[in-house]
Amino acid sequence: MVLGRKTSAGENVTTEKHQNNPLSRKINKILETRLENDKDTVDALKELSTFFTDNTLRSRRNLRGEIEKRSVGISEEFVCALRDVTEAVDDIYTEVSSMNEMCVDMKQRLQATKSETRHLIHQTTSLQNQSNKLRMQEDVAEAFVRTFQLTPEEVAIIKGSTRESPITQEFFTVLEKTMKIRNNTKYLLQSGHQKTALEVMEQMNVCREAGLERLYRWCQGQCRASDPSPLVTDALAALQERPVLFNLVVEEWVVVRRGWLVRGFLDALTMGGPGGAPRPIELQAHDPQRYVGDMLAWVHQALPSEREAAQALFDKCSNIDPGEQTRNTVAGISESVCRPLRTRIEQMIVTDQRREGGKKPVLLYKISNLLRFYHNTIKQVTDGGLLVATLDELHQLSYKMFISALQSQVSQVSERLEPPGEVLAPTPGVARTLSLLTEVTTAATIADDARHDYKQIVSCVVDPLVNAINESASGLGAIESAVYLLNCFHQLHSTLSLLHTTGEKLEMIQGQIDAQLDTLAEEQINAVCHSLGVASMYPIINNPPTPLSQHPTCHPIAVQAFMTKLDGFLAAPDHLLLPHTRLLLSPAFRRTLQQRTAQALASVYSQLYALVHDPVHAYTDPATLLPRHPSTVDSLLT
Amino acid sequence: MSLTYVDRLLYFWFKMSAGPYNYSYIFKYIIIGDMGVGKSCLLHQFTEKKFMADCPHTIGVEFGTRIIEVAGQKIKLQIWDTAGQERFRAVTRSYYRGAAGALMVYDITRRSTYNHLSSWLTDARNLTNPNTVIFLIGNKADLDAQRDVTYDEAKQFAEENGLMFVEASAKTGENVEEAFLETAKKIYQNIQDGSLDLNAAESGVQHKPTQPGRTNLNNDSQTNRDNCSC
Numbered sequence: 001m002v003l004g005r006k007t008s009a010g011e012n013v014t015t016e017k018h019q020n021n022p023l024s025r026k027i028n029k030i031l032e033t034r035l036e037n038d039k040d041t042v043d044a045l046k047e048l049s050t051f052f053t054d055n056t057l058r059s060r061r062n063l064r065g066e067i068e069k070r071s072v073g074i075s076e077e078f079v080c081a082l083r084d085v086t087e088a089v090d091d092i093y094t095e096v097s098s099m100n101e102m103c104v105d106m107k108q109r110l111q112a113t114k115s116e117t118r119h120l121i122h123q124t125t126s127l128q129n130q131s132n133k134l135r136m137q138e139d140v141a142e143a144f145v146r147t148f149q150l151t152p153e154e155v156a157i158i159k160g161s162t163r164e165s166p167i168t169q170e171f172f173t174v175l176e177k178t179m180k181i182r183n184n185t186k187y188l189l190q191s192g193h194q195k196t197a198l199e200v201m202e203q204m205n206v207c208r209e210a211g212l213e214r215l216y217r218w219c220q221g222q223c224r225a226s227d228p229s230p231l232v233t234d235a236l237a238a239l240q241e242r243p244v245l246f247n248l249v250v251e252e253w254v255v256v257r258r259g260w261l262v263r264g265f266l267d268a269l270t271m272g273g274p275g276g277a278p279r280p281i282e283l284q285a286h287d288p289q290r291y292v293g294d295m296l297a298w299v300h301q302a303l304p305s306e307r308e309a310a311q312a313l314f315d316k317c318s319n320i321d322p323g324e325q326t327r328n329t330v331a332g333i334s335e336s337v338c339r340p341l342r343t344r345i346e347q348m349i350v351t352d353q354r355r356e357g358g359k360k361p362v363l364l365y366k367i368s369n370l371l372r373f374y375h376n377t378i379k380q381v382t383d384g385g386l387l388v389a390t391l392d393e394l395h396q397l398s399y400k401m402f403i404s405a406l407q408s409q410v411s412q413v414s415e416r417l418e419p420p421g422e423v424l425a426p427t428p429g430v431a432r433t434l435s436l437l438t439e440v441t442t443a444a445t446i447a448d449d450a451r452h453d454y455k456q457i458v459s460c461v462v463d464p465l466v467n468a469i470n471e472s473a474s475g476l477g478a479i480e481s482a483v484y485l486l487n488c489f490h491q492l493h494s495t496l497s498l499l500h501t502t503g504e505k506l507e508m509i510q511g512q513i514d515a516q517l518d519t520l521a522e523e524q525i526n527a528v529c530h531s532l533g534v535a536s537m538y539p540i541i542n543n544p545p546t547p548l549s550q551h552p553t554c555h556p557i558a559v560q561a562f563m564t565k566l567d568g569f570l571a572a573p574d575h576l577l578l579p580h581t582r583l584l585l586s587p588a589f590r591r592t593l594q595q596r597t598a599q600a601l602a603s604v605y606s607q608l609y610a611l612v613h614d615p616v617h618a619y620t621d622p623a624t625l626l627p628r629h630p631s632t633v634d635s636l637l638t
Numbered sequence: 639m640s641l642t643y644v645d646r647l648l649y650f651w652f653k654m655s656a657g658p659y660n661y662s663y664i665f666k667y668i669i670i671g672d673m674g675v676g677k678s679c680l681l682h683q684f685t686e687k688k689f690m691a692d693c694p695h696t697i698g699v700e701f702g703t704r705i706i707e708v709a710g711q712k713i714k715l716q717i718w719d720t721a722g723q724e725r726f727r728a729v730t731r732s733y734y735r736g737a738a739g740a741l742m743v744y745d746i747t748r749r750s751t752y753n754h755l756s757s758w759l760t761d762a763r764n765l766t767n768p769n770t771v772i773f774l775i776g777n778k779a780d781l782d783a784q785r786d787v788t789y790d791e792a793k794q795f796a797e798e799n800g801l802m803f804v805e806a807s808a809k810t811g812e813n814v815e816e817a818f819l820e821t822a823k824k825i826y827q828n829i830q831d832g833s834l835d836l837n838a839a840e841s842g843v844q845h846k847p848t849q850p851g852r853t854n855l856n857n858d859s860q861t862n863r864d865n866c867s868c
Contacts, residue, residue, distance in 0.1 A: 268735070278735045278767055289728060297699075297732030304701055304716060305664065366728070373698060373729060 148181050148188070148200045150174065150207060158211040167218045172234050175211050178204045212238065216245040223252040237316035253313065254329060258336035261302060265337050268298050269344075288348045289366045295344065296374040296391075299337050303381045306330045331385025334378075338390045345371070349398045361409055361436065364402035366443045371395035399453075406440065406460050414468035419475065424484040424583045426491050430469060434495045437461045441499055458496065458505050465492070466512070482520040483580045489513045490586040517589060521596040524578050528597055532565045533558065534604055541607050548617035559612060559625050566605070570636045573598075598637035606630035661705050661712035665825055667818070668733055668766075670758050671743035672751040673722030676777040679808035680743060681719045684818050689809045696721040698729045706819060708826045715818065734765035739773065739821040744792075746776045746805060747784040752792065759799060769833060771824045775817050776805040 035041055051066060052059040059066075150158070154174045182204045188197035219235050222228045239246040272280035281298065284291040310329040314322040349367060375391040382388060410433055418427040440457055469488045473481040493509050529535040536553050548554050577594070584590045609630050612622045619625055628636075669677045678700060682690040685702040700719040705712055718737070720730035734740070740762045744751040755774070762772055774796045776787065789805060796803030802820055806813035 278765060281735075290731070293728055293732040294735065297729070298735065300699075301666075301718065301733065301736075304703070308703075370728070377698060 147184055148196075149203070150178065150181075155207065158207055158214075160214050167215060167229070167231055167235065169231065169234075171211070171215070172231070172238060175208065175215075175238055178208045178211070182208075212242055212245060215239060216242075216249060219249040220252050223249065223256050233312060233315050236313055237318070240317055240319045250325075250329060253310075254332040257306060257309070257333045261306070261333055262336040262340065264302065265295075265298060265340060269295070269340070285348075288363060289370065292345055292348055292367050293370050295341060296370060299334065299341065299387070300374060300377060302337075303330060303334060303378065306333050307381060327381075327383045328385070331382035331387065334382060334385060334387040338386050341387075342390055342394065345394050346397070349394070349401050361402055361406040362439050362443050364398055364405055365440050368395060368398035368402050369444050371398055403456065403460060406436075406457065407464075409436065410461050410464050414464045417468045417472050419472055420480075420484045424476075424480055424487055424580065425585065426469075426484075426488045427472070430465065430488055430491065433461060433465050434491060438495060438498070454499055455504075458499065462492065462496070462505050462509075466509075478519065479523050479578060479580050482516045482523070483583050486513060486516045486520065486589055487583070487585045489516070490589065513589075517592060520578075520581065521593055524581060524593055524597050525600045527578050528569070528601060529604070532569060532601075533562050534601075534608075537562070537608065538604060541604070541611060544611055544617070546616055547619075548611050549619045554611075556619055556625055559608070559619075562608075563626055566601075566633070569601075570633070573637070595638065598634075602630065602634040602637050605633045661714045663711065663826075663829075664714045664716050665738045665822055666736060667715055667717040667739040667741060667821065668737040669717065669719045669741045669743060670730070670734075670762060671722060672745070672748075672754050672758075673724075675722065675743045675745040675748070675751050676808045677722060677741075677743050678719050680741070680775065680777060680806065680814055680817075681717055683808045683811050683814045685717075687811065689811070695723060696726075698726055699733055704818075706822055708819070708822050711826070713822055713826070715822065717818075731761065731765060734762060737766050737770055738825045739771045740766060741773050741775055741817060741821065742801070743775045743777050744787070745778050746787050746792075747778050747781050749786040752776075752787045755795065759801075769828055771821050771828070772799075772801050773817055773821045774801045774803040775813075776803075777808055779805040779812060780807040780809050 048063075048067075051063070154177065157168070157170050157174050158178070182201055185197040185201045185204075188194075188200065215235050215238060219232060219239065222232045222235075236246065236249060239249060269281045272278055272283075281291065281294045284294055307326060307330045310326040310333075311322070313329070314320070314325045317325065345367075349364065371391055372395045375388060375395050378391060379388045413429045413433050413436075417429040420427060437458070440461075441454060444453065469485065473484050473488075476484060489509050489512050493506065493513065496506050496509065526535065529538060537558070540548070540551055540553055544554075545551055549556060552558075573594070577597070581590060581593055584593070605626075609626050611617055612619045612626050669681060671677055673695070676693075678693050678696050679690055681700070681702045682688065682693070685704045696719060698721055702717045702719060703714060704717075705714050707713070718733050720726070720733055742755065742758050742762060744755055746752075759772070762770070774792065776789070776792050792805070793803055795801075802824065804813045804817050804820070806817055808814060
């Protein structure tokens with residue numbers, strides 16, 4: 001091509017010149033023909049080259065014919081082949097037409113069927129919808145039943161197959177369910193299903209009623225059983241909503257246990273332990289304190305078990321205060337022992353009056369303290385109740401009996417108080433009464449608050465005793481009486497001061513002691529002054545005339561006589577003391593008396609000494625008359 | 639009759655299949671001994687597992703419980719702790735009745751408390767039943783430096799009088815548990831071999847909710863006893 005272009009470019013002018021010449025155009029065309037580039041021609045030539053194996057004239061001449069012959073052959077072959085094709089196409093055509101016919105036919109039939117089944121399909125669909133709806137309704141209904149109804153099994157559990165069929169754990173589950181259902185009915189009410197709601201509620205109520213009724217009966221049986229089921233606790237919790245049934249069960253429990261308790265108590269009283277050891281409590285009846293103590297201790301020891309049983313019983317109750325209910329129950333159970341306890345203890349308190357003689361107030365007080373102790377102890381367990389009240393009453397009674405026994409015994413002794421003997425010591429009656437007081441007060445060992453009683457006890461004993469002592473002393477002379485009273489009061493005082501809590505009485509007695517000491521001191525000083533001869537001087541000394549030496553009573557001779565006697569007294573001071581003061585039992589009293597006498601004497605001496613030594617009174621030689629200095633006398637006396 | 643006498647009793651009376659209580663028996667104990675030997679502290683150590691310093695004097699009697707296990711049986715110990723003070727003797731003596739076990743305590747640092755043991759023992763023997771298990775405890779074993787009573791001496795006393803014995807300390811807790819448990823084991827053993835007559839009231843062993851009708855039971859056991867003795 002490149003070469004071609006160069007040629008055409010080089011002969012551009014010539015070309016244009018021969019443009020109109022067809023021949024030249026043809027030649028040019030031929031010239032321009034490039035055989036080697038014409039593929040068809042090359043292929044044709046290649047095909048031709050196979051026609052002849054040898055280049056002969058004949059073959060060169062026949063070339064065209066040969067080619068045509070071959071062309072005809074090919075055409076014939078083609079026609080032949082095409083005929084086959086035509087036939088095949090014809091066949092296909094017939095078949096397709098028949099197929100088409102069948103299809104049309106089928107289509108018609110299908111349409112016919114379709115029109116026929118449309119109704120069926122419609123029906124099916126609607127049935128299916130209905131079925132879905134029903135299934136849903138079933139679900140709802142099931143859910144409803146689940147939520148608002150009990151299964152037959154559950155109903156059987158609640159109502160029990162027989163009257164005696166036992167209560168099981170399931171019972172409470174079902175009971176719980178009825179409660180839940182009843183609560184659920186409010187949703188029904190809210191959603192407008194009043195009638196259903198009311199019906200369900202009614203059903204549940206009937207069911208619960210039957211269940212609780214059965215539960216109640218079962219509980220009653222359990223109360224009587226020795227071995228109550230642990231489910232009783234649940235049962236009571238469930239019965240809470242029927243206070244009447246609840247209380248009936250509790251009552252039954254109390255009644256049954258009361259019976260057991262009292263039987264146990266009576267056994268302990270009359271039968272004792274295995275083989276009679278420990279011995280029956282009643283064998284101790286001869287020892288009232290022991291007897292009463294054993295009975296009360298038995299009761300006290302029985303209570304923890306009862307309390308624990310009651311605690312277990314009310315453990316799951318939420319509507320009540322289990323603590324209070326337990327206390328009340330235990331109090332109720334313990335009531336049963338009140339009667340046997342009361343009759344026996346009362347008997348002890350009352351018959352004891354006559355039997356025991358001298359010991360009875362002490363014993364009664366011991367019993368009284370025992371009762372008080374147990375009253376306080378048991379009160380902590382039951383917080384009231386008949387037993388506590390009984391114990392309190394018995395305590396009051398025994399205390400009253402004790403006080404009256406004490407009073408009667410003291411008055412018995414006081415009325416027959418022996419007259420004081422020669423030694424003026426407290427008579428045995430006084431000693432007995434005081435030792436009774438000591439015995440009574442020391443008997444109160446177990447009661448910490450016994451000191452409250454002391455005031456009354458002391459009054460009971462001391463007041464009549466003091467009166468009796470005073471009365472019995474009335475027959476004596478002033479000095480003897482004072483000594484006797486002092487001796488008695490001394491003993492009284494020392495007894496009372498051991499009790500610590502008798503302040504008022506002590507003060508009263510101290511006052512009496514002081515008064516008697518004053519009396520005695522006065523008597524003693526008088527006596528000493530008389531015997532020393534100073535008694536007559538005393539009024540004059542106090543109001544001395546001038547000069548004193550001229551007064552007959554205080555004449556130097558009299559003073560000298562006094563001095564002589566005083567010297568004698570100083571040498572043996574006991575000589576001039578009243579003989580009865582030696583009978584004073586208390587050394588302290590004796591010392592007090594002596595001191596008071598000495599003080600009085602010393603003061604008289606110092607007064608006299610001052611007067612004698614005063615020149616105004618014109619005593620000659622006062623130093624010889626009264627040689628001792630008052631301080632010397634004072635120190636000698638004391 | 640396949641059941642033994644005791645088994646029957648257990649069945650009727652003391653054995654609990656399933657009561658509202660999680661134990662089978664109650665054993666009643668009493669703790670006795672001089673004042674200040676540590677009776678209340680022993681009880682407190684046993685029930686609370688704590689030492690109570692400055693323990694006040696017991697007024698009359700105090701009460702404590704604990705559930706233990708012996709041979710797979712749950713047993714509730716109901717322990718009555720008595721006042722040691724002489725002034726409460728009149729009260730405390732009444733509590734010996736029907737004790738299944740008595741713990742008799744002395745203080746190893748105070749000889750006088752040991753010397754009084756024989757009088758405590760006399761009380762215990764006179765006031766309890768013959769089967770009551772008496773266990774001697776020498777308390778305050780932690781104060782070994784101040785010891786006034788030797789172990790051997792007390793051991794001998796215990797052997798002579800057929801008592802179980804241990805030295806314990808309520809302060810450290812040493813041997814406290816053992817004393818209470820050994821006593822229970824011994825009581826249980828007595829029940830098992832039939833020497834503890836459960837049929838009687840106040841044996842100190844109790845089936846929880848007190849006793850059911852005793853009349854029937856008495857007749858029952860009476861015939862049984864006759865059978866057994868044949």
